[in-house]
Amino acid sequence: MATTAPKPPGYAALRSAMLTRLEQASDLAVRPLPAKPTEAAAHSAKLRQVIDDAATLAGAMTTLLAMEPQKRP
Numbered sequence: 001m002a003t004t005a006p007k008p009p010g011y012a013a014l015r016s017a018m019l020t021r022l023e024q025a026s027d028l029a030v031r032p033l034p035a036k037p038t039e040a041a042a043h044s045a046k047l048r049q050v051i052d053d054a055a056t057l058a059g060a061m062t063t064l065l066a067m068e069p070q071k072r073p
Helices: 011-030 037-067
Strands: none
Touching: 011 037
């Protein structure tokens, strides 16, 4: 059975934060847009921000993993 290398320090916290943002994005995405244009714009802006936050966290996770020395069996 193959084993995976241990994740670097901080990876779990980044992953948890990213998953939280993705849950928030999912919750926002299924809500109907408000009828008032200003409220709809605010809703869309919030959704974009949450998605951007999740993407930033995913990038940080990738960078963290790339900085780890490669461990060969």
